[in-house]
Every structure is written in structure tokens, then in C-alpha cells.
Amino acid sequence: MAGKHMPSLRMIVVALITSLGGSFHFGFQIVLTNPAEDAFLNFLNMTLGSHYKNGLSESTLENIWSFVVAVVFLGAVFGSLMIRPLADKIGRKRGLYVSIGGQMISGGLSMTAKFIPSFILYVISRITMGFFVSISLYLSALYLSESSPKECRGAIGMITGVCVQLGTVFGSIVAMPELLGTVKLWDMIYLVEICIMAVFYVMLPFLPESPGFLIQKGKLAEATQAIQYFQKCSEDKANIIMTEIQDEQEKATRKYTVWDCLKKRSLRKNVFIGLVVIFAMSFSGIAVINAFAFQILCSTGLTVLEASFANVGIALVSVLASGLASVIVDRFGRRPLLLISFVAILICNFFVFGLMYTFDMYQYRVLGYLLILVICLFIISFAIGPGPLCFFINAELVGQAARSASQSCASFMQMFCRFLLVTSFMPMKNQLGESWSYLILFIVPVFVSIIYLYFNLPETKNKNAAEVEEAMAKLPSIYAIFKCEKTEETSSIDEKSTDFDNSI
Numbered sequence: 001m002a003g004k005h006m007p008s009l010r011m012i013v014v015a016l017i018t019s020l021g022g023s024f025h026f027g028f029q030i031v032l033t034n035p036a037e038d039a040f041l042n043f044l045n046m047t048l049g050s051h052y053k054n055g056l057s058e059s060t061l062e063n064i065w066s067f068v069v070a071v072v073f074l075g076a077v078f079g080s081l082m083i084r085p086l087a088d089k090i091g092r093k094r095g096l097y098v099s100i101g102g103q104m105i106s107g108g109l110s111m112t113a114k115f116i117p118s119f120i121l122y123v124i125s126r127i128t129m130g131f132f133v134s135i136s137l138y139l140s141a142l143y144l145s146e147s148s149p150k151e152c153r154g155a156i157g158m159i160t161g162v163c164v165q166l167g168t169v170f171g172s173i174v175a176m177p178e179l180l181g182t183v184k185l186w187d188m189i190y191l192v193e194i195c196i197m198a199v200f201y202v203m204l205p206f207l208p209e210s211p212g213f214l215i216q217k218g219k220l221a222e223a224t225q226a227i228q229y230f231q232k233c234s235e236d237k238a239n240i241i242m243t244e245i246q247d248e249q250e251k252a253t254r255k256y257t258v259w260d261c262l263k264k265r266s267l268r269k270n271v272f273i274g275l276v277v278i279f280a281m282s283f284s285g286i287a288v289i290n291a292f293a294f295q296i297l298c299s300t301g302l303t304v305l306e307a308s309f310a311n312v313g314i315a316l317v318s319v320l321a322s323g324l325a326s327v328i329v330d331r332f333g334r335r336p337l338l339l340i341s342f343v344a345i346l347i348c349n350f351f352v353f354g355l356m357y358t359f360d361m362y363q364y365r366v367l368g369y370l371l372i373l374v375i376c377l378f379i380i381s382f383a384i385g386p387g388p389l390c391f392f393i394n395a396e397l398v399g400q401a402a403r404s405a406s407q408s409c410a411s412f413m414q415m416f417c418r419f420l421l422v423t424s425f426m427p428m429k430n431q432l433g434e435s436w437s438y439l440i441l442f443i444v445p446v447f448v449s450i451i452y453l454y455f456n457l458p459e460t461k462n463k464n465a466a467e468v469e470e471a472m473a474k475l476p477s478i479y480a481i482f483k484c485e486k487t488e489e490t491s492s493i494d495e496k497s498t499d500f501d502n503s504i
Contacts, residue, residue, distance in 0.1 A: 007152040008232050014207060015144055015156050019163035021100050021200040022140025023391065025193065026133050027167025030290045030418075031315070032189055033069050035172055035308055036181030037295060041065055043186070047119035059430050066426035069291050071123055073422065075130025076415035080408050082131075083138050084258060087404040088216075092143040093209045097201075099139060102132030104197050107190040114187045134415055138407045141391040145403070146212035147230045150462055153392070155327070161388020162322040168290065169315040176308050212403075215245050248399055248464060256402040258409055267398060270468070271406050273456050274394035275413045277338060280449030281386035282417030284345045285352070285442035288425050289314075289375060299434060300359045301368035310372045317376045321383035333461040334389055334396070339454060341385025346446045348378035353443065356435035390414065397458075399465035 007015070033040055041061055048064070086095035109125035141160050148156040171189075175181040180188045208214075211230070214223035220242065227238040256264070261271045289296070293314060297307040325337070351374045359367045394410040395403045421441060428437040458471035 007148060007156050010232060011148055011152070011156060011230060012159065014147065014230065015159040016163070017200065017203045017207065018096070018140045018143055019160050020196065021096050021204065022136040022138075023160045023164040024167040024170075025103060025197070026137045027164040027169075028171040028193055029072055029129060029133055029167075030287075031168045031171040031311075032175045032193075034175070034291055034294045035177060035311055036175040036186050036189065037065070038177065039181050039183045039186045040068075042183050043114065043117065043122075044068070044119060047117050062426050062430065066291075067423055068123060068126060070419045070422035071126045072130035072133070073415045073419035075127035075132075076134035077130075077412055077419060079131035079134030080138070080411035080415055081258070083135055083142075083408040083411055084404040086135060087139060087142060087213070087407075091209050091213045091217075092139050092146070093204065093207065095139045096136060096143070096204060099132045099135040100197050100200055103129060103136065104194050106132060107194045107197075110190045111187040130415070134411050137391070138411045142395060142404060142407050143210050145392050145395045146210040147226070149231050150464075153396075153462075157392035158322065158325050158388045160391045161325065161383065162319065164387065165315065165318040165322045165383060169312065169319055172312045172315045176312070177304060178308065211242065212245060212249075215242060216249060249401060256405045258405045258412075261398075261402055261405045261409055267402055267406075269456075270397040270472075271394070271402075271409055273453070273458075274397050274406060274410055276449055276452055277386060277393055277457070278390050278410050278413040279417060280342055280446055280453070281382075281390045282414055282421065283442055283445035283449075284342070284382060284386065285349055285378065285438065286382055286387070287418045287421045288438075288442075289378070291422050292425065293375065296356075296434065297368060297371065300356065300371050301363070301365040302372075306368075314372070314375055314379055318379045318383045318387070321380040322388060325384040325388060328384070333459045334393060335457050335459045337385045338389060338393075338457065339450065341381045342446060342450050342453070344381035345378060345386075346443065346450065348374055348381060349438070349442050349446065352378065353435050353439045356438060360433060360435055393460065396460035396463070397468060 044065055045061060083095075086098065090098070106125050106129035109128065110122060113119070113122035113125060141157065144156050144160065145153060173179065174192055175186075175189050180186060180192070208226040208229055209222070211223045211226045214220075214226055223242055223245075224235065224238045227233065227241050228235065231238070231241065233241070256267065261267045294307050294311050297310050298304065302310065328337075352371065355367050355371045355374060358364070359371075390410070394406045398406045425437060425441065428440070432440075455476060456472075458468055458475060460468055460471075463471060
């Protein structure tokens with residue numbers, strides 16, 4: 001049974017190498033500004049505050065810094081629009097070459113900004129980094145989705161999520177104030193990341209292009225070889241798999257654009273369901289925990305050292321949970337994992353709000369330790385569901401012809417939501433308080449999303465586009481529930497009427 005669901009060692013290595021160029025750097029980027037925040041605020045005050053007589057106030061610095069943290073997602077929003085053109089014109093593999101090269105240049109700009117020094121150059125480097133990280137993130141997910149056997153596609157997709165969490169762990173450690181997250185050494189954080197990208201550049205040439213893209217371009221011999229490489233099968237089996245992919249591509253007479261996905265009725269609903277998953281994931285609170293967990297823990301009574309180690313511990317928990325999820329995803333399926341994990345996240349968010357609010361009222365230091373526990377439970381819930389699933393659920397909801405466009409939509413939604421949240425959280429915190437800001441942003445959106453997904457999200461495990469549509473037709477309907485209740489009510493009235501007539 002394990003062999004049926006678990007990928008081969010070769011496919012795991014391919015997934016790790018590919019994710020090293022994509023999701024790992026996404027995880028690294030979203031946390032590196034968190035533990036090293038004081039060093040970056042010092043740089044911000046030195047470069048921007050020098051233009052003002054009395055410098056900048058702490059709240060002003062925090063508000064500006066929240067925007068600087070968020071601009072990586074603004075860049076990613078624009079990068080999302082380039083996923084489909086790159087994926088369909090130059091291929092998944094060559095697209096990764098372009099995006100990783102762009103990330104290396106962006107890292108170099110971040111280092112240069114320190115020595116000029118230039119706040120503006122640093123902001124530009126953050127925007128370009130986000131632009132290329134977004135492309136890498138979803139191209140790597142698309143590459144793996146098209147290359148892996150469908151019976152273990154979920155486990156391979158989960159490796160993408162695991163590597164995001166590995167990136168957060170590595171970033172949390174490297175950027176600690178006790179290591180490189182200091183006023184003098186923060187530029188070395190980017191040098192470390194550039195070195196990792198260089199390793200990916202050396203490894204990628206040994207991997208073939210994805211079979212889906214090769215078939216799309218009519219390179220059938222190369223596609224057969226690629227299938228044999230990825231799935232370790234005979235030529236006859238590879239030809240059967242290739243025929244299935246060709247049949248799926250031929251059913252779609254054209255390649256769909258992002259606009260087509262939003263306009264075409266047969267695609268719009270499926271793409272929208274995927275976008276709701278991304279929306280719920282983004283508004284789960286993970287963006288703020290990634291960006292500001294260190295500060296949140298410090299503001300609930302922990303020392304800088306305690307918050308630093310807690311931040312690393314939280315990241316380690318996420319890796320372990322993602323590893324667990326990679327084992328169970330193809331046993332339990334996408335739908336139950338997402339629904340159960342979102343409910344758990346909602347419960348955790350209520351507790352996070354309660355602990356923050358109680359600390360504001362009574363200043364009990366023990367609440368900081370309880371908050372670490374709740375955040376760990378939140379991270380586990382996130383890592384076994386929306387964390388990794390959001391990177392490939394959109395590709396599974398649509399057919400081959402619309403996958404790259406669907407991934408573009410998903411990336412746009414995720415990055416825009418993250419930009420919006422990270423930009424707004426600090427100003428809201430300074431105006432309304434941390435606890436109330438958390439309540440407004442991360443409880444209502446998740447609750448509404450759970451209700452929508454219960455009635456609309458189909459199971460996509462081991463299913464092609466036609467089978468996904470069949471699964472959607474079998475979902476519970478809110479209209480059927482109301483109709484059933486109405487029918488029962490009418491039936492009850494009729495029974496009472498009959499009893500009354502009989503009694504007469």
C-alpha cells in the first residue's frame with residue numbers, strides 16, 4: 001500500500017531539487033525580516049530618518065517597515081502575471097532558470113543597498129525579489145505536478161510545502177539577532193541565500209523538461225524519455241501515460257489565458273474554488289505570523305532571546321507537520337484535509353485573540369508561553385492542509401490546457417492578499433491594538449470560506465478534469481438542505497392535517 005501512494009526515491013530527489021529553487025526561497029524570504037527586524041529598523045532609521053531633524057517615531061518606523069516587508073508580495077503580484085507566458089513559451093525548466101537568476105540579482109541589490117546606503121534601492125530589491133520568487137514558486141509546483149505519477153502527486157506536492165517550511169526554519173535561524181540578524185551582518189543573510197541558489201543552478205541541468213510541456217510542443221520522443229525518467233517505467237508504459245496526457249490536451253482545443261479562466265463558465269467556477277482556498281489560506285493568519293511572530297511574542301511578555309528560539313521552534317514544528325502531511329495526503333484526500341485543517345485554524349485563531357486580549361488586560365507573562373503552544377497548534381493545522389495544498393490544488397481543479405493560467409490566478413490571489421495583510425496589520429495594531437486587529441483580519445474570513453468550501457470543494461485526488469467535474473456533481477448542496485427542510489416541514493403539516501381530519 002505504501003508503494004502505491006509513496007513516490008520513488010528519484011521523484012523525491014527531483015522534488016527536493018526543484019523546490020530548492022522555488023518554495024524554499026519563498027519560505028526564506030517571508031521570515032528573514034522577522035527575527036532581524038531591529039537590524040533592519042536601524043538601517044531604515046539611518047537612511048530615511050536622517051532626512052528629518054528629530055528622526056522618525058517608533059510607530060512611524062513600524063508602519064513604514066510593514067510596507068517594506070509587504071512589498072515583496074507586491075512584486076509577487078506582478079510576477080504572477082508572468083507565470084503563464086513563461087511556462088507556455090519557454091517551458092517550466094527554462095522559466096526556473098530565468099526566475100532564479102532574477103532572485104540572485106535581487107539578493108545582490110539588497111546587499112548593495114546596505115553599503116551605499118540606500119533605503120530606496122533596498123525597497124526595489126524587495127520588489128524584484130518578490131517578482132521572481134512568485135514565478136519560481138508556481139513554476140516549480142507546475143513542473144512537479146506535470147512530472148509526477150498521479151497516484152503520488154499529492155505526496156510530491158506536499159514536498160513543495162515541506163520546503164517552504166524548511167525555508168522558514170533556515171531563515172529564522174540565519175536571521176536570528178544572535179547570528180546574522182545584526183546591524184553589521186544582515187547583508188550576509190542574502191549572501192547565504194545566493195549560495196543556495198547557485199547550488200540549484202548546478203543541479204537543474206540534470207533534470208528533463210516536464211512531459212506535459214514537451215507533449216504540448218510536439219516533442220514526443222523527448223516526452224517519452226522524460227516520463228521514463230520521472231516515473232521509472234518501461235517505454236510501453238511511458239507511451240500509455242503519454243497517450244493519456246495527449247488525450248487530455250486534445251480535449252481542450254486551445255491554451256487558456258487568465259482572462260479565459262475568469263470568463264469561460266466551465267473554468268470559472270473551478271478556478272474560483274481554488275481562489276477561495278488561497279484566500280482562506282492567506283487570511284488564516286499565517287502571513288502575519290511569518291512576518292511578525294517575533295514581535296508578537298515579544299509584545300506578550302517574552303524576552304528577545306526567548307522569542308528568537310520560540311520563532312525557530314515554531315518553524316521546526318511546521319517542518320515536522322508538513323512531513324506528516326506528505327505521508328497522509330494521498331490517503332485522506334484534499335477535501336477532508338482542507339476542511340478539517342481550516343476548522344482547526346479557526347479554533348486556534350480564537351485562542352490567539354483571547355490570549356492577546358487577556359495579556360493586554362492583565363500582563364500575565366505565562367500567557368506568552370501559552371501563545372507559543374497555540375501558534376504551534378496553528379502551524380500544525382496549517383502545514384497538514386492549506387500550506388502545501390494551495391500550491392497544487394488549483395492545477396488539479398482544471399485540465400492541462402488551463403493549468404498554467406490557473407496557477408497564475410492562484411499566485412496573484414495569494415501574493416495580493418499577503419501584501420494587503422502585511423501592509424495593514426501594523427497600522428491596525430497601532431490604532432486598534434494587536435488582539436482586535438487579529439480578530440478582525442483572521443477569524444471572519446476563515447469562517448465564511450469554510451462554509452463555501454464545504455458545499456463547493458470536490459475531491460481532486462487521483463482525478464482528471466472530467467472526474468473532478470463528476471465529484472463536484474456529488475457534493476452536498478445548500479439548496480437541497482433547505483429544500484429537504486421545507487419538504488419535511490410540509491410533510492409534517494400534512495401529517496398533522498391528516499390526523500386532524502381523521503379525528504374529526
